[in-house]
Amino acid sequence: PPAHSRSDWIGPPDKHSNLRPVIFYVPPEESPLERRLREARQEAQACDQRFWARHNCTFRQEKEEFIYSRLKAKGVEMRDETGQKATLNAEEMADFYKDFLSKNFRKHMQYNRDWYKRNFTITFLMGQVALVRALRWLRWKKKNV
Amino acid sequence: GLFVWHLKNTGIRQIPCQFVHLCHVANNRLITFQYFNFLKRMYVTQYNKDLSQRAKPKSDSVASPFRELQQFDQEKKVIHKIRPISPVHQPLSETSSRNELREMKSAAETEDSVTPVRAESKDDRQWKEMKLRLDDLPGILARLSKIKLTALVVSTASAGFAMAPVPFDLTCFLLASLGTGLASCAANSINQFFEVPFDSNMNRTKNRPLVRGQISPLLAVCFAASCGVPGIALLTLGVNPLTGALGAFNIFLYTCCYTPMKRMSIANTWVGAVVGAIPPIMGWTAATGSLDAGALLLGGILYSWQFPHFNALSWGLREDYSRGGYCMMSVTHPGLCRRVALRHCLALIGLSAVAPVLDITTWTFPIVSLPINLYISYLGFQFYRDADRSSSRKLFFCSLWHLPMLLLVMFTCKKSFLEKEDKGDLLGGNHGRAMEITLP
Numbered sequence: 001p002p003a004h005s006r007s008d009w010i011g012p013p014d015k016h017s018n019l020r021p022v023i024f025y026v027p028p029e030e031s032p033l034e035r036r037l038r039e040a041r042q043e044a045q046a047c048d049q050r051f052w053a054r055h056n057c058t059f060r061q062e063k064e065e066f067i068y069s070r071l072k073a074k075g076v077e078m079r080d081e082t083g084q085k086a087t088l089n090a091e092e093m094a095d096f097y098k099d100f101l102s103k104n105f106r107k108h109m110q111y112n113r114d115w116y117k118r119n120f121t122i123t124f125l126m127g128q129v130a131l132v133r134a135l136r137w138l139r140w141k142k143k144n145v
Numbered sequence: 146g147l148f149v150w151h152l153k154n155t156g157i158r159q160i161p162c163q164f165v166h167l168c169h170v171a172n173n174r175l176i177t178f179q180y181f182n183f184l185k186r187m188y189v190t191q192y193n194k195d196l197s198q199r200a201k202p203k204s205d206s207v208a209s210p211f212r213e214l215q216q217f218d219q220e221k222k223v224i225h226k227i228r229p230i231s232p233v234h235q236p237l238s239e240t241s242s243r244n245e246l247r248e249m250k251s252a253a254e255t256e257d258s259v260t261p262v263r264a265e266s267k268d269d270r271q272w273k274e275m276k277l278r279l280d281d282l283p284g285i286l287a288r289l290s291k292i293k294l295t296a297l298v299v300s301t302a303s304a305g306f307a308m309a310p311v312p313f314d315l316t317c318f319l320l321a322s323l324g325t326g327l328a329s330c331a332a333n334s335i336n337q338f339f340e341v342p343f344d345s346n347m348n349r350t351k352n353r354p355l356v357r358g359q360i361s362p363l364l365a366v367c368f369a370a371s372c373g374v375p376g377i378a379l380l381t382l383g384v385n386p387l388t389g390a391l392g393a394f395n396i397f398l399y400t401c402c403y404t405p406m407k408r409m410s411i412a413n414t415w416v417g418a419v420v421g422a423i424p425p426i427m428g429w430t431a432a433t434g435s436l437d438a439g440a441l442l443l444g445g446i447l448y449s450w451q452f453p454h455f456n457a458l459s460w461g462l463r464e465d466y467s468r469g470g471y472c473m474m475s476v477t478h479p480g481l482c483r484r485v486a487l488r489h490c491l492a493l494i495g496l497s498a499v500a501p502v503l504d505i506t507t508w509t510f511p512i513v514s515l516p517i518n519l520y521i522s523y524l525g526f527q528f529y530r531d532a533d534r535s536s537s538r539k540l541f542f543c544s545l546w547h548l549p550m551l552l553l554v555m556f557t558c559k560k561s562f563l564e565k566e567d568k569g570d571l572l573g574g575n576h577g578r579a580m581e582i583t584l585p
Binding site: 001005007008009010011012013017018019020022023048052055056059090091093094096097098100101102104105107108109111112115116119122123126127130 | 270271272273274275276338339341342345346351356357358361362363366405408409461463464466467468470476477479533534
């Protein structure tokens with residue numbers, strides 16, 4: 001993002017986590033409340049990024065392993081004559097999906113709780129910041145009038 | 146043209162309707178015909194588009210059900226494609242009832258078709274300033290509130306209103322529709338607010354406004370509040386308190402029960418089906434002010450319909466659900482998924498037969514609707530037996546036209562209010578069956 005910009009910038013989705021990273025603008029006259037908000041957002045972003053990157057990579061890896069083991073059991077090569085990767089159809093993959101979901105259930109429950117908590121906190125802080133800014137603006141207006 | 150079509154229709158079915166009744170029906174339909182015509186076309190076309198996309202064999206279940214149509218020219222282009230399709234698609238009901246809040250989540254949303262995705266992905270790879278531009282705001286809010294799904298929800302509520310055995314009151318109808326629409330916008334916005342990281346990870350939903358940072362979560366919540374509060378107030382004060390209460394309850398059910406439950410237990414599907422069943426009940430209570438058996442029947446029909454619709458759809462999304470951590474029957478209990486879909490297809494037959502017993506429609510309704518109900522049950526049975534992608538797709542597409550047709554037939558077979566007044570004197574017993582919660 002350009003140096004003179006006074007707003008946050010959001011980027012393309014991350015390759016592993018599919019989340020979009022945000023670069024936060026730090027205003028020179030940032031109040032403690034605003035700093036708390038920014039730090040909360042940065043921390044949330046980091047947590048989410050860590051979780052999803054790891055989760056998605058695990059998924060991909062386990063999927064590969066599953067396909068490999070199933071193909072081996074069937075006696076099929078990983079790649080056929082044209083060099084294309086052999087895949088299993090949806091019905092065969094269904095077992096994997098079911099398994100993966102139940103294995104990660106606990107992990108998701110924990111993440112859900114954290115996500116909801118973080119989401120509410122950040123939104124509440126945003127509300128506070130917006131309110132403070134609005135009051136400040138009103139006071140400034142009154143002073144000027 | 147509309148009137149002529151209706152006459153032709155009734156000619157085939159030989160429903161003995163009075164001329165007055167026909168005029169009444171035609172008038173009602175005119176109000177919503179154009180609009181729903183448009184919506185249904187859009188809806189059906191996007192589905193057909195998706196059908197052609199998924200013809201590719203090896204693609205890794207990037208099965209994306211439908212989301213909002215983003216480009217109007219896309220729709221126009223595709224509309225040409227479906228014209229050659231049989232006139233089965235033509236009978237458009239004013240209900241186009243794929244409106245349930247749930248179905249939007251999964252099905253009703255048209256997917257980002259390939260071309261817009263390619264155009265957007267170039268855009269996507271750039272860094273964007275997180276500054277809200279006022280001219281972008283309407284589009285952003287439309288996507289936040291899932292406006293097309295909201296429109297379909299409102300249509301379902303209108304169907305409930307239309308089926309109520311009272312004289313048609315335009316003001317009440319408009320207020321109820323507006324209130325329902327606002328409530329739906331609020332609920333959808335909160336749903337998106339809760340699901341940002343999960344939406345980012347699923348193909349179908351990764352272009353939502355909050356995911357892309359086009360709007361801040363605070364603004365999303367404020368928007369939801371500014372839609373929800375006036376919406377429910379409008380329903381409570383402008384229509385009647387019962388409808389308002391149902392609307393508020395539905396918002397609560399959708400945002401605080403269904404949305405979190407999606408990640409906790411497969412029971413979310415049943416809750417979501419209730420969410421979808423409530424709008425027609427709201428329409429009915431808006432018209433009559435009381436919760437009769439008729440309202441519950443209409444709700445029941447929509448409730449049952451959700452299952453073949455959603456279960457068939459979710460069959461193709463198993464990978465995304467699994468990775469995203471969503472607990473859906475199609476992933477964890479595939480046998481149950483198919484059984485439930487079939488069970489509810491059959492339930493639709495039963496419910497259609499109950500309608501004349503409750504004096505909502507004439508006996509022609511179960512007879513005329515039997516073919517379509519049997520057909521969807523047949524597809525449900527095929528899905529149950531084969532459990533593969535093609536049978537799930539067939540069932541899903543059938544559910545898309547099945548519901549509007551069913552509601553349309555129901556409306557044409559609606560028992561005339563005048564008839565009922567006469568009958569009421571003779572069959573006073575019928576009213577005893579209705580659960581009347583009348584309000585002062």
